[in-house]
Amino acid sequence: MTKVDLEIHEDVISIINKIKNINDDGIELEIPAGSVLFDNIINLKVLEKEADKMGKTVHFRTLDEAGINLISSMREEDIYEPTLQEETTIAQNTVNLVDTVPQMPRSAKKLRLIFSAFPALNLAFLKRAGLKFPLAIAILVGMLLYGGYTFAVRAPKAQIKIIVTSQPLTRSVSVKVKKDTNTNAEQKILRGFNVEAPVTETASAETTGEKMVGEKAKGKIKIYNKTDAEKTFKEGTKIMYEDKDLNFYLDDDVTVAASVITDPLDPTKVKWGEATGNVTAENIGDAYNIDKGEALEIDDYKTSQFVASSTDDFSGGTSKKVKIVTEDDIKNLSAKTLQTGIEKGQKALTEKLGLRQKLIAGSTTNQITKETFNAKIDDETDKLELTQTINTTGLVYSAEELDSVLDELAKGFVPDGFVISSKERDVNVEILGNSDTTVLNSTEADIQVTLKTYVVPDVQEDKLKDELKGKGLSEAQKILGGIRNVKTYELNIDPKIPLLTRMPSNTENISVEVVRNDD
Numbered sequence: 001m002t003k004v005d006l007e008i009h010e011d012v013i014s015i016i017n018k019i020k021n022i023n024d025d026g027i028e029l030e031i032p033a034g035s036v037l038f039d040n041i042i043n044l045k046v047l048e049k050e051a052d053k054m055g056k057t058v059h060f061r062t063l064d065e066a067g068i069n070l071i072s073s074m075r076e077e078d079i080y081e082p083t084l085q086e087e088t089t090i091a092q093n094t095v096n097l098v099d100t101v102p103q104m105p106r107s108a109k110k111l112r113l114i115f116s117a118f119p120a121l122n123l124a125f126l127k128r129a130g131l132k133f134p135l136a137i138a139i140l141v142g143m144l145l146y147g148g149y150t151f152a153v154r155a156p157k158a159q160i161k162i163i164v165t166s167q168p169l170t171r172s173v174s175v176k177v178k179k180d181t182n183t184n185a186e187q188k189i190l191r192g193f194n195v196e197a198p199v200t201e202t203a204s205a206e207t208t209g210e211k212m213v214g215e216k217a218k219g220k221i222k223i224y225n226k227t228d229a230e231k232t233f234k235e236g237t238k239i240m241y242e243d244k245d246l247n248f249y250l251d252d253d254v255t256v257a258a259s260v261i262t263d264p265l266d267p268t269k270v271k272w273g274e275a276t277g278n279v280t281a282e283n284i285g286d287a288y289n290i291d292k293g294e295a296l297e298i299d300d301y302k303t304s305q306f307v308a309s310s311t312d313d314f315s316g317g318t319s320k321k322v323k324i325v326t327e328d329d330i331k332n333l334s335a336k337t338l339q340t341g342i343e344k345g346q347k348a349l350t351e352k353l354g355l356r357q358k359l360i361a362g363s364t365t366n367q368i369t370k371e372t373f374n375a376k377i378d379d380e381t382d383k384l385e386l387t388q389t390i391n392t393t394g395l396v397y398s399a400e401e402l403d404s405v406l407d408e409l410a411k412g413f414v415p416d417g418f419v420i421s422s423k424e425r426d427v428n429v430e431i432l433g434n435s436d437t438t439v440l441n442s443t444e445a446d447i448q449v450t451l452k453t454y455v456v457p458d459v460q461e462d463k464l465k466d467e468l469k470g471k472g473l474s475e476a477q478k479i480l481g482g483i484r485n486v487k488t489y490e491l492n493i494d495p496k497i498p499l500l501t502r503m504p505s506n507t508e509n510i511s512v513e514v515v516r517n518d519d
Helices: 012-020 041-053 065-078 084-099 107-117 123-128 133-154 327-351 399-413 461-468 473-481
Strands: 002-005 026-031 057-062 157-164 167-179 189-206 209-213 216-225 231-233 238-241 246-250 254-256 273-284 295-298 306-310 320-324 357-359 365-373 383-398 418-431 444-457 486-494 510-516
Touching: 012 041, 041 057, 041 065, 057 065, 157 461, 157 473, 167 383, 167 399, 189 327, 189 399, 189 444, 216 254, 254 273, 327 365, 327 383, 357 399, 383 399, 399 418, 399 444, 444 510, 461 473, 461 510, 473 486
Parallel strands: 002 026, 026 057, 157 510, 167 189
Antiparallel strands: 157 486, 167 444, 189 383, 209 320, 216 273, 216 306, 231 254, 238 246, 238 295, 246 273, 295 306, 357 383, 365 383, 418 444
C-alpha cells in the first residue's frame, strides 16, 4: 500500500491526478488537520468513487475531528459488527491504551474516533485481510500508540513573543538620484531610471476665421476699333465697367479689324472694326453679373480709340462667407489638448510604477510625438479636429534601494548586536528642486531623506526557528533565555501534552513575533 501525505490546500482534482500516477491498487491518504477536503463529505466520496474507477482503493487517515466524523459517517454501513465478547475486548484494550498516555486531553474520545474512522484500524477490515482476532487487536493497539505519538509530535504549534527594548534613531541625509547609475551608499548616490507613459488624446474646436468664397461671373463682349489700324488685344487685357467700378479680363487674344470709310465722298461715314471675346470677372460675387448692352472701357486706351459693350447678360457670379482655419486655431487647440494630455500622462505614469517604485515630483517631461489635424490653415471648415500623442517621462527610484542606502549610512550609529527595525520606520523624502546647488529633471534629482526608526536587538527569526524545532520545553526555554539584549519572552505551545510537550519539529508550526516595549 502506498502512503501519500497531502497538503492542507490540496483539492479533489489535484489528489485524483496524484492517484492516477501511483502504480499501486492500495493507497493511504494522510490528510492534515484543517484540510479543504473536510469542507464537504462529497469530496471524500468523489475521491473514493474515482479511485474505484481506476481499480484502486483509498483509505483515509487524519487527526482532524471533523474529518474523523465525516469518514465515520461514510463507513457506517460497512462497519463490521463484532460479537459481544469482541466488543468487550476492544473496549478494554482501548481504555488500557488511553491509560498509557496520562492526562491526554479528551484522549479516549479521540482514540475511539480514530479507531472507527480509519479503515486501516477497523476490525472488519483487518478481519477481511485474513488476520486472527487477537493479532488484529495487537496491531490496533500498536497503530493507536503510533498514532498517539505522531499526534503529540506533529500537532502542536508554538507561538513565541520576544519583547525587546529599543532606541530611537533619526538621521537626515542628502541623496542624488541619477538615471543609469548604480546605487552607491558611500557616495550617497541612488540609482534612478525613467518610466514612460504615452497618451493619445483627441479634441476639437470651432474655427474662428472667415472668408468669402464663390464663383466669378463670365460673359461675352464686343470690342470696337475706331482707329484705321488693326489691333490685337492680348489675353488678360483689363476691361472696365466704370459705372460700378468692376473689372473683367479677356480669356483669349482678340484681334479687331481697323475701321473703314463706307462712303468715299463722305469721310465722316465710317464703320468701326469689331470683334467678340469672352471675359471673366476679376473677383467673385453676383455684382459682376452685369446686363446686356452695358458700355465698357479698355484699360490704357481712350474711348475715342476703342470701346466695348456686353453682348449678353453676364452670369455665374456668386459669393458667400464661410468659416476657415486660422493659425491661432491651430495653436490654441494644440495647447489645450496638450494640457489635458499632460494630466492624463501623469496619471498613466503613476499607474505604471511597480511595487515600491517612487516617482520624483517635478521630474516629468512631456513631448508631443504625433499631431494630426483634420485641416490646415485657410481650409474651409466649421470645426477643427486634432489627434495628439504625447509621451510623459519621469525619474523613478526604488524605495527598497533607498532603504538599503539608509541602512548602510546608519550602520555607524547602531550598537553591536542591534539592527535597524524593519517594521517601525518612517522615511520622509523632500524634493530639493532646481537651484544653484541642486538639480531636478528627468535624468537627475537631489532629494533630502529623513529616516526615523528604532534600533532593536538582532533576532534572526529563521535561524531561531531552526534551533528550536524538535527541542524539549526546558531546552527551548534555555535557548530563548540566551538571546542577547532581550527584555523577556513568552512561549505558548498548543496543545500541551504532559510528559510529551516539545517544540514542533516543523518550523512552519513555529511563529516568532518581535515586539518593541520601552516601558
